[in-house]
Amino acid sequence: MTTNARRNLLPAAAHFLLPLVIYWLTLLPGTGYRGDTAKFHFLGKILGIPHSTGYPQYLLLNHLMGLLPWKEPAYGQNLLSALLGAGAVALLFFVFRRITQDTLIASAAVLVLAFSRRFWSQCIVAEVYALQMLFFAGIAYSAVRWQQERESRWLTAAVFLYALSFGNHASSIFWLPGLFLFVCAVDRSVLRKPGFWGICVACAALSLSQYAYLFIRSRSDCPYIEVSIRTMDDFIRFALGTKFHGRMMGFSWHDLWYEQTHWFASLFYFQFFSVGCFLAAVGLWECLCKNRPLFYLTFPAFLLNAVFALGYRVDDATVFALPCFFLVAFWIAVGMQVVAERFLRGRWSILFYLLVPVLIVSNWSLVDQSKNTIPQAATERIVRFVPPNSVLVTEVYQAAHYFRYHLWVKGVRKPGEKIFVAQEWRPEQLAAYLAGQAPLKECGMEIPLGLRPYFADCPLLFKMKGERFEPVLFFDYPDGLREPVLFERVTESQGANTSRSF
Numbered sequence: 001m002t003t004n005a006r007r008n009l010l011p012a013a014a015h016f017l018l019p020l021v022i023y024w025l026t027l028l029p030g031t032g033y034r035g036d037t038a039k040f041h042f043l044g045k046i047l048g049i050p051h052s053t054g055y056p057q058y059l060l061l062n063h064l065m066g067l068l069p070w071k072e073p074a075y076g077q078n079l080l081s082a083l084l085g086a087g088a089v090a091l092l093f094f095v096f097r098r099i100t101q102d103t104l105i106a107s108a109a110v111l112v113l114a115f116s117r118r119f120w121s122q123c124i125v126a127e128v129y130a131l132q133m134l135f136f137a138g139i140a141y142s143a144v145r146w147q148q149e150r151e152s153r154w155l156t157a158a159v160f161l162y163a164l165s166f167g168n169h170a171s172s173i174f175w176l177p178g179l180f181l182f183v184c185a186v187d188r189s190v191l192r193k194p195g196f197w198g199i200c201v202a203c204a205a206l207s208l209s210q211y212a213y214l215f216i217r218s219r220s221d222c223p224y225i226e227v228s229i230r231t232m233d234d235f236i237r238f239a240l241g242t243k244f245h246g247r248m249m250g251f252s253w254h255d256l257w258y259e260q261t262h263w264f265a266s267l268f269y270f271q272f273f274s275v276g277c278f279l280a281a282v283g284l285w286e287c288l289c290k291n292r293p294l295f296y297l298t299f300p301a302f303l304l305n306a307v308f309a310l311g312y313r314v315d316d317a318t319v320f321a322l323p324c325f326f327l328v329a330f331w332i333a334v335g336m337q338v339v340a341e342r343f344l345r346g347r348w349s350i351l352f353y354l355l356v357p358v359l360i361v362s363n364w365s366l367v368d369q370s371k372n373t374i375p376q377a378a379t380e381r382i383v384r385f386v387p388p389n390s391v392l393v394t395e396v397y398q399a400a401h402y403f404r405y406h407l408w409v410k411g412v413r414k415p416g417e418k419i420f421v422a423q424e425w426r427p428e429q430l431a432a433y434l435a436g437q438a439p440l441k442e443c444g445m446e447i448p449l450g451l452r453p454y455f456a457d458c459p460l461l462f463k464m465k466g467e468r469f470e471p472v473l474f475f476d477y478p479d480g481l482r483e484p485v486l487f488e489r490v491t492e493s494q495g496a497n498t499s500r501s502f
Contacts, residue, residue: 011107012093019089022360023082026120026367027075028075028125031074031375031405032373032375034398041405042401045073047220048225049217049227052227052239054214054229055128055168058131065079074405081131089137092110099144102349104353109329109352110329112276113332116363117363118319129169129319132171136165136326139162140330143155155183159200162175166207174304178299224404282331282335283334283336284331286334305320336352383403392420392454392456393422394456403456423442424443425442433447
């Protein structure tokens with residue numbers, strides 16, 4: 001080990017272990033949180049296909065993590081995010097140290113990001129965003145080293161990591177204009193070298209090759225294939241997220257200007273408070289005036305991500321602003337450097353560390369998932385109660401994935417016991433199924449006729465006027481999911497006539 005490597009070992013370990021310990025203390029212990037998180041808790045195990053854009057790289061890492069003998073399989077997949085997030089923090093520390101030439105400022109800035117609300121929340125559950133932040137940190141580290149040392153291997157590394165990141169999340173596309181402008185600002189002659197473009201083409205081929213996963217698994221007997229990819233047309237529609245185009249730019253200009261921009265601006269206050277926002281503004285101005293390559297690397301990606309997050313009409317839109325928070329941390333680091341040079345003396349820059357415990361204390365109760373066990377316990381009781389040759393019917397996205405996790409991964413019921421889960425149905429389809437006229441279709445598989453239905457979180461049933469049902473069971477979760485209650489429901493006219501705990 002070289003002297004330089006030994007000198008970097010301690011700060012790398014410190015900036016990896018400190019966030020990791022905090023993430024571990026607040027980690028989601030099993031399944032829960034949101035529907036997509038519950039989906040990733042079983043998709044890695046069965047190697048299925050989720051919604052766009054597929055996330056093949058994350059699913060493979062998720063699968064490898066699931067091979068370890070965890071007492072609770074979902075716990076290992078949540079821990080994967082904590083490891084990836086802590087790795088991103090440690091790597092970003094070295095990026096900030098190179099930018100600011102100050103260890104204390106780099107440390108304070110990266111810890112501010114590590115314990116910001118949204119970044120922290122995505123490092124304690126099974127989600128794709130911690131891996132994406134690790135990729136972005138690697139791209140930034142390679143790009144900054146190339147800027148400072150002009151060694152072509154670092155530019156090659158940046159291009160390679162950028163291409164690889166597409167196998168995890170399509171938001172990488174927003175980095176392309178900034179990376180191009182960054183290369184032009186540092187050394188435009190690179191763009192005239194055929195070797196550079198050859199590397200770009202090879203990396204683009206590598207990026208696309210990761211999506212062979214979708215074609216391979218679409219031809220398997222996997223029980224969960226949300227979208228089957230068998231032709232290039234299927235792949236193009238899937239990669240472009242055509243299913244969600246109706247939600248993109250789904251706001252009027254009035255709502256976009258008066259409501260969404262206010263919402264988006266308030267997000268930064270909740271992530272970094274007023275002090276962090278002020279430092280970011282100072283840092284952005286400093287980059288514009290004195291460090292144009294860094295401005296080009298960060299601002300175009302920030303702007304494009306912001307436009308996407310502002311216009312995307314979904315419940316969890318704040319996660320799409322996470323790359324913006326990541327990029328703002330660069331400006332906070334530069335802003336800290338400017339303030340330290342002009343107003344502080346000597347080691348007084350250590351005052352920036354005061355923001356770190358404030359963030360930890362303020363956000364802990366808001367992001368903590370360590371006691372989030374009620375959905376898992378309630379769902380497991382339901383799955384254990386339902387007999388073989390049944391179908392669990394629900395309207396709730398996350399409930400369906402909780403059931404699938406317990407059936408396919410947790411192994412609450414034996415594989416030979418035919419228990420299916422149905423969530424993607426319309427009232428007329430459900431009525432036809434209950435009448436024995438047509439099977440239900442769910443994510444690449446067919447739910448056969450003749451199974452007894454058990455309903456979980458299905459208030460829509462009470463709106464299906466005129467339909468008569470065979471005796472079925474309806475589950476409700478009173479008192480915040482503390483104790484599931486079983487309601488026996490006979491017909492639409494009779495309604496729920498009996499109830500008992502189980």
